[in-house]
Amino acid sequence: MVWRLMSTLALGALSSSAASSIVAECAAKEAPQRRAIVFGATGATGQQVVKNLLNSKRSSWEVTAVSRRPFFNDTAGLVPLVVDNLGSKSAEVVSVTALLKGNYDAVFVCTGTTRGAAGSADAFVDVEVGLTRQWMRVGADVGVLHTAVVSAQHANKDLWVPSTLLHPLLYLRTLGQKQQAVIEAEFPSCSIFQPGMLNRLQGDRLWENVVNYMGIGLRVDHLARAMIADAEDKLETLNASFSREERDDAGEKVIEFFGGNVNIEVVARRYA
Numbered sequence: 388m389v390w391r392l393m394s395t396l397a398l399g400a401l402s403s404s405a406a407s408s409i410v411a412e413c414a415a416k417e418a419p420q421r422r423a424i425v426f427g428a429t430g431a432t433g434q435q436v437v438k439n440l441l442n443s444k445r446s447s448w449e450v451t452a453v454s455r456r457p458f459f460n461d462t463a464g465l466v467p468l469v470v471d472n473l474g475s476k477s478a479e480v481v482s483v484t485a486l487l488k489g490n491y492d493a494v495f496v497c498t499g500t501t502r503g504a505a506g507s508a509d510a511f512v513d514v515e516v517g518l519t520r521q522w523m524r525v526g527a528d529v530g531v532l533h534t535a536v537v538s539a540q541h542a543n544k545d546l547w548v549p550s551t552l553l554h555p556l557l558y559l560r561t562l563g564q565k566q567q568a569v570i571e572a573e574f575p576s577c578s579i580f581q582p583g584m585l586n587r588l589q590g591d592r593l594w595e596n597v598v599n600y601m602g603i604g605l606r607v608d609h610l611a612r613a614m615i616a617d618a619e620d621k622l623e624t625l626n627a628s629f630s631r632e633e634r635d636d637a638g639e640k641v642i643e644f645f646g647g648n649v650n651i652e653v654v655a656r657r658y659a
């Protein structure tokens with residue numbers, strides 16, 4: 388409080404541009420330093436998570452963007468991590484962990500695929516569920532406190548799927564299993580985002596172009612902002628209640644679901 392008053396008096400003697408640059412610098416210093424890992428950073432949602440983390444005014448994020456191909460330009464705060472043959476096999480996970488340094492605050496799981504791109508039902512499940520399990524192991528190795536995952540509305544791990552040929556049912560069960568992988572991981576906090584149709588802002592899929600035209604999809608930048616605003620809320624509470632070393636004794640784990648596009652839009656408005 389005293390510091391703020393003194394700064395205001397001192398700034399009165401400076402030119403307005405010098406004053407505003409000092410104010411910006413002080414604001415940046417006040418924002419907590421946080422570290423995030425984004426898996427699926429090259430995807431429609433992942434790209435937006437990376438961009439909006441770096442633009443957050445509420446925290447100063449260092450963002451490690453994990454991908455299987457070079458994608459990102461040199462940007463302050465961004466640490467691109469390209470891992471060849473990134474997949475759900477344990478050897479590759481070890482290589483991701485070995486490339487990370489120190490502790491991280493949050494993991495954002497934005498990996499995903501379509502059955503067509505994966506090539507089979509089994510390969511689809513392996514990307515959605517297998518990779519998520521691996522990301523949770525990496526997160527546990529680097530002391531992560533909070534994790535956020537993109538799932539889908541009505542996802543349910545217990546859904547009865549009489550045949551994997553019934554893709555909508557397989558899809559919802561698989562995304563339910565993806566959620567479960569996050570719930571079972573040893574983090575004090577996890578948030579599960581369950582959007583309906585997405586507007587991926589990419590126009591690369593025919594059906595999504597129809598959805599985008601009709602304006603009914605949740606924009607992936609809004610989804611990303613909701614994930615970030617919620618992560619910042621959760622980390623503020625976690626940091627206030629216990630130190631990283633104490634987290635094992637910190638009591639109950641917080642699991643929160645954000646179901647449906649309307650609810651996610653509400654959280655996105657908290658992004659600053």
Ligand SMILES: NC(=O)c1ccc[n+]([C@@H]2O[C@H](COP(=O)([O-])OP(=O)(O)OC[C@H]3O[C@@H](n4cnc5c(N)ncnc54)[C@H](OP(=O)(O)O)[C@@H]3O)[C@@H](O)[C@H]2O)c1
Pocket residue numbers: 426427428429430431432433454455456473474475497498499500501514515518537538539540582583584585586587
């Ligand atoms: N589309 C919708 O309307 C909708 C609605 C609700 C929920 N969702 C769910 O939202 C999630 C994210 O969707 P999105 O559209 O943002 O995803 P996306 O654009 O397809 O991006 C997927 C990301 O996962 C990575 N990935 C895919 N297969 C991989 C593999 N075998 N190994 C390593 N990385 C791999 C991709 O890497 P590359 O760039 O290298 O391929 C990319 O970074 C998905 O789980 C999806 O099911 C989608």
